[in-house]
Each structure stands twice: as structure tokens, then as C-alpha cells.
Amino acid sequence: MWLLSSDPVNGSTTVEDAKALTIGGKGMKKTLFWLCLAILFSLSAFSAxxxxxxxxxxxxxxxxxxxxxxxxxxxxxxxxxxxxxxxxxxxxxxxxxxxxxxxxxxxxxxxxxxxxxxxxxxxxxxxxxxxxxxxxxxxxxxxxxxxxxxxxxxxxxxxxxxxxxxxxxxxxxxxxxxxxxxxxxxxxLKAYLSAYTGKTVIMSHPSFAYFFERYGLKLDSIFEGEGDEPTAGKMKALIDGLKDRQVIALFLEPQQPRRYVEILAKEGKIAVGTLDPLGWNAPSIIQLLRSNFEEIKRVFP
Structure with a gap:
């Protein structure tokens, strides 16, 4: 901890100075005063x-x-x-x-x-x-x-x-x-996904909406809000529209329920993968994006 310095050039208080100041009651008070200032200065100067x-x-x-x-x-x-x-x-x-x-x-x-x-x-x-x-x-x-x-x-x-x-x-x-x-x-991403322009991806919720939109794909989500459950009518519409909307892949998310994605995958016989919007195990932001890209390439036909 940066409390006292032994550098006399910078005018800082050395241990020897502190000992000298402790001679007498007034000296002790002065010592405590300057030590307190030194501590406060060091904390303010070096704290992140x-x-x-x-x-x-x-x-x-x-x-x-x-x-x-x-x-x-x-x-x-x-x-x-x-x-x-x-x-x-x-x-x-x-x-x-x-x-x-x-x-x-x-x-x-x-x-x-x-x-x-x-x-x-x-x-x-x-x-x-x-x-x-x-x-x-x-x-x-x-x-x-x-x-x-x-x-x-x-x-x-x-x-x-x-x-x-x-x-x-x-x-x-x-x-x-x-x-x-x-x-x-x-x-x-632009070069790879250009072959899938206009195709549809279904996910639990619309976390990758901007991502797929950026590269010309559509994203349908099962959940409209947070903590809600899709109605029977919603699930039926999704199942009925799997072929009409040219759905090429379904993706789970680690932070979202799996059940409804798995139902759609079974009904439509469509490949399933996992995309992670938060990068659970990613060591960097570029790896967060790249690992999702690799998963897309693995799942897309």
C-alpha cells in the first residue's frame, strides 16, 4: 500500500521523518495528521x-x-x-x-x-x-x-x-x-448469408432480430414478451407456416426455455442449433459473434 515514500527528492515523508516528528505530543499530532493526509492522497491517486x-x-x-x-x-x-x-x-x-x-x-x-x-x-x-x-x-x-x-x-x-x-x-x-x-x-457474414436472403429463422425470442435483418433474413420468435407462454393458436400458426415461410433453421438460447423450439423442430423436421446472445463462455466480444456464426454455418442447410 502506498502510505509513505522514502524519496526525499519529491518531498515525501520518510520513515525517519515520521520518527522525528513523534518527539513530543505536538509532534505526535503532526505525525498523525500528515499520515492521514498521505493515506487519503494515496487512495485517491491510485484507486481505479x-x-x-x-x-x-x-x-x-x-x-x-x-x-x-x-x-x-x-x-x-x-x-x-x-x-x-x-x-x-x-x-x-x-x-x-x-x-x-x-x-x-x-x-x-x-x-x-x-x-x-x-x-x-x-x-x-x-x-x-x-x-x-x-x-x-x-x-x-x-x-x-x-x-x-x-x-x-x-x-x-x-x-x-x-x-x-x-x-x-x-x-x-x-x-x-x-x-x-x-x-x-x-x-x-455478409458473403455467407447472402445465399439465404429472404429465408426465415425461428428462435425462442427476438434476440437476433437485428443480426438476421442486417443480412437479409427474417426472424420469427415464439415468445412475444418475457415470461409469457405461446398460445395454442400461435404454435399452430408457426407449425402451419414452417414451409410457407421457408424456415431453414430453429435456434435455442441458453437463457430461454427449450420446449417450444423442440416441438417446432419435431413437427417440421428442421435442424436445431443454439445461439447465445450473451456469450456465456465467450472470452471476448469477437468470439461471442464468431461462435454464433460457426453455429449458424453448422445448422444451415
Whole structure:
């Protein structure tokens, strides 16, 4: 811990100085005073900026970009559904202990919104990433590689620059490297998926709507909202329309129920895969996207 320095050139308090100051009662008081100041200074000067993010994708980006001046913490585990997540007392303390809170918005974190609003009213910095994309309605904005490279990563880079300006060159170069990787993947996706323009994919809920729309495919979802169950009429319409809508694949999600996707797969004899919008086991944002791309290639006919 940075408490005392033995560097007389910088005028810092050495152990010998401290001993000298302790001679006499007044000296003791002076010693305690200067030690307290030294401790407070060291804590303020060397403590990292704490950024708490709600979901895994933004955690992956910030973890890859950050320096030792920034501490990044994730609130919601990637195995959990952020739509239905409600913070525990301990998780609430994590939010209140943060310098900056970064959440997705567009009601992705439904049950967390009252807590975030309360924290914001107390003067904390609370940022919704979705505010950077004015045309977004569906909350799953990070799954569109173009928005990710053109809006989200630059926005997170600017956030880091604002709290850690001394590492400007690092943030500029690392974010550019990340953006270039995503651009290359975007071109791969565009080339591969061009053969499936106009085809339909069915998933549990519309997490990959922007992703498939970006490359000319349609996405039908079984669940309209969160926590609801599809009606018998909804399931019948989906089954009857499997051939008419040229459905080429069905995809499960780790955070969503399996049952209804499996029913459709059995009825339509259509291949099933798993796409993970949050990157449960992904070590980076590019791997989150690439692993989903590999699964698409495995399942598509």
C-alpha cells in the first residue's frame, strides 16, 4: 500500500521523518495528521475508476480495452436472463459502490430499472448504451456487428477516455483493432448469408432480430414478451407456416426455455442449433459473434 515514500527528492515523508516528528505530543499530532493526509492522497491517486455493467457483452468489450486505472464489474451472469433479473441486496450494494453504471436500456433490464432510476437521482453516473442508437427499438443492439463497430465500441472508447485520459493512445489503438476485427467478420457474414436472403429463422425470442435483418433474413420468435407462454393458436400458426415461410433453421438460447423450439423442430423436421446472445463462455466480444456464426454455418442447410 502506498502510505509513505522514502524519496526525499519529491518531498515525501520518510520513515525517519515520521520518527522525528513523534518527539513530543505536538509532534505526535503532526505525525498523525500528515499520515492521514498521505493515506487519503494515496487512495485517491491510485484507486481505479469502478464501472459496473449489467450484461456480459459490454463487460467483454471494456475488459479488453481497459487499463489498470479502470475496474470493470459485471452485474448479471451470462447464464441469466436480463429481462427477468432482479438484483439481490448484495448486488444492489455493488451498484451503489460504482463510479459509473452502464446498462443496455430499451427495457432489457426490466426489473432493474427502478433501482437504476433511484441511483441516478442520487447523482451517480448511469449510462444507457441504447441511447447511442436512436433508431433501436429491440434491445439486443450489440448483436448487430455494424452497430457494434460504428456506435457501441466508439461510445465505450469515449467513456474510457473521459475517465482515463492519460491512456488515450492505448484506447484509440485497441478500440481500432477491435473495430477492424468486427468489420472483417461482418464481411464474412455478409458473403455467407447472402445465399439465404429472404429465408426465415425461428428462435425462442427476438434476440437476433437485428443480426438476421442486417443480412437479409427474417426472424420469427415464439415468445412475444418475457415470461409469457405461446398460445395454442400461435404454435399452430408457426407449425402451419414452417414451409410457407421457408424456415431453414430453429435456434435455442441458453437463457430461454427449450420446449417450444423442440416441438417446432419435431413437427417440421428442421435442424436445431443454439445461439447465445450473451456469450456465456465467450472470452471476448469477437468470439461471442464468431461462435454464433460457426453455429449458424453448422445448422444451415
Amino acid at each position: 475508476v469502478r464501472i459496473t455493467v449489467t450484461i456480459q457483452p459490454y463487460y467483454l468489450i471494456l475488459e479488453e480495452l481497459k487499463t489498470s486505472n479502470v475496474e470493470v464489474r459485471r452485474l448479471i451472469d451470462a447464464s441469466q436472463n436480463p429481462h427477468t433479473f432482479s438484483p439481490s441486496v448484495g448486488q444492489g450494494k455493488l451498484l451503489y459502490d460504482s463510479g459509473i453504471i452502464l446498462y443496455n436500456g430499451l427495457h432489457l433490464e426490466n426489473y432493474l430499472e427502478p433501482t437504476l432510476e433511484s441511483i441516478k437521482h442520487q447523482g451517480k453516473t448511469v449510462i444507457a448504451v441504447s441511447d447511442w442508437i436512436s433508431s433501436a427499438v429491440n434491445p439486443h443492439i450489440w448483436l448487430d456487428p455494424v452497430w457494434l463497430g460504428e456506435e457501441i465500441i466508439p461510445g465505450l472508447r469515449e467513456l474510457l477516455l473521459s475517465v482515463d485520459p492519460e491512456n488515450r493512445d492505448h484506447y484509440l489503438s485497441e478500440s481500432q483493432r477491435m473495430i477492424e476485427e468486427i468489420e472483417r467478420l461482418h464481411l464474412e
